Amino acid sequence: MSYAGAVWLAVQEDLYRGACSELTPKILNSDSRNSSSTDPRGTVQLSHESISRLDIFDDYFLSQCFHFTRQCLTFIVDCIKARMKKDVFRPSSDATSVEAMTLAALYFYAHGFLPRKITDLLGLEHARASDAVNTVSKVLEDMCPDFITFPGTYDDRMGVAQGFKYISGIPNVVGVLGCLHVHVSPSLAEESLFLNTRGYHSVMVQIISDVDGNLLSVEQCCPGGTQEQAVWESSDICQEFNRLQHGQTWVLGGKAMCKAKHVLSPVESSRIKTDAARRFNTAHSKVWKSAQHVLGCLTTRFQCLHSLGAVLVDNLKPVARIVTACCVLHNISKKFSVPLPSKLVLDHLHPDQEMREEEQENFVDTEEAIEDMIEMCFGNSGDEEEQEETKTIEDIENRHKPNGDHNSHNNLSES
Template sequence: MYHMVVYDEYNRRNAMRIERRRLRDAQDPFEMPDEQFRAVYRFTRECAFKLIEEMSPHMAKGQRKTFVPIPLKICTALHFFATGSFQRDVGQDFTAALSRTMVSRSVKEVSTVLQNKLMPKWIQFPTEEEYEAIKLRFFEETGFPGVIGAVDCTHIRIKRPDAEIESAYLNRKSYHSKNVQLICDYQLKILGGFAWFGGASHDAYIWEASRINALLEQRYESNGRNHDSWLLGDSGYPLRPWIMTPYRSATSRDEINYNKIHSKARNCIERLNGNIKSVFRCLQRTLFSSPQDAGTIINAVCVLHNFRKGHGISDDSIFDIPINIDEDIRDPEEPNVFLREAVNIRNRIKRSIS
């Protein structure tokens, strides 16, 4: 009797695999109407074709009949990024008849290719020659001079990690997360992303460890400390000549006005955090991956955000969902070799915009 039950279960599962393969082979995601395609994948069909063309040389090429075609793997991953559906749901809806294991493999492969192969092309911090155009846009829109971008961190939920590393990912709101640092320009183009620290890490700690902080310090030193370009950060960041923060206890009219214009100029990073989580809703739900794989998924989504913007896909207001902005307040500034110079720069900006 036991062997008959096992045999029947084997036959049932085998029939399910055959049916899923038949449905998969008959599927063509690109037959959807334009509006439906964009709602499911957050890409136009033309832009999706370009993404597939750019990724295909880096994707695994199989020989077996059961091999999942590269376009279907990429579309499956896009659907997961876009909807935030659990992987079992992604593989059982009308867009992709794939097993849960294959959905997981597709998401991991696509994320890895986006991070390792496309990220260096699509996420680049501007050179000094590119500063002027960015500064002009910020100044025209907000009146704040010298701004080359805004920086902030946002928390992305992940599943509970292994016990030996759990404390590194438990944030101050008592859930497990990655604390992701993003930098953007006024048009919400991502200029830098850092998704490797756990939720227990402070924004300032992540900034101090970032490659862009080291790059800006190096540029400041190489220019003989004659500097007129900076990022904008909130009170969770250290005041430096290359990153301007608000006055902690603004009392004078000039300081209050400075903080008001600073907040207006820095609002772009808050809009970015809200927009990217609204368009790619996997970032709103818990990522049921290891911390390392979750970081890869987050980096992949950042690449897709810039890819969309680079191909003229406007922000999707129909997907906008309010995102709570939570400022990570930092302890009072410790004496630093650059602090006095940064204070002088901030005071000079305060006077110029008063």
């Protein structure tokens, strides 16, 4: 992340080291490993006195089961221990229990289900598995303001904007706006509310990401049939833009945003009159594709985001909590440069919704500002346009590789 907010990693490290000094797990020595009992099938059964489950599993097992590296898992577990210890309103749990609950939840996020053999391996009663996922999801949701932050200062915003300008030439863009759709199963009476533009039932969550694929904002869990512009206009981040809290900046969105205020959408085909508009649309498309990479990373690492089961329109909180938890973990995985567990599958963006007539009339001033920007930044063609396009596509792909050097968790001096 290219702005000062990236120091959250160092802050969180101080937090959990201070708060969890009494909870730091001891590495099991050879004697304790040998004294652990096994069942007839050879599965290690951990005694209550054993401290860390992570110490008995090899790195490959951890990666396959939880889709994180050992170092990243240790950080996640310790942060959750620290947060649960500080929360006086949450029932207290010992360090061993918290670790088991956390790993059980991480397995569910990674695979979308939680089998008994995993809960047995973790020493967790299978009947408590659902409670474990709910509890850990709530803790991670509470940690969202610490790990998902929108650039709050001028320097931070310009740092993010510089990254977008480098790959596209579009100035003052501080994020890409998109919606994550997660398949759900609503009741028959509510099916129409959840039917999205791709013909299946879903909930949608609005996200904003930077050029490196870090999430900057996550909010507004709504039925999948809700118009994306309505979601944007009712969101907290949109209200901040309306108050000019983020200065003269934009977020970049698709045609479905209908040129909403503070959102840069592509020029409609019928309105393309100049080469500048065509070049702008090409540049817009390059950046817009990064939204596919972010959504693809989320659904590849967290298989639970393919389907979250039954849902009621009046009670979206449990589903929203799981989605937010996965988003927090996504940013943590980026900081630890954790590779994806399998080949990235790009998420297909949803078809654009039709623009309402009143919306066309409401944003004349915004449209004029966009036209001025397009003419100023894209009015002159360059001989290196094709070369730049190839470089830009490759740059986006490289920036979104979790194991790239550009977002290494060891580099905490970004500003």
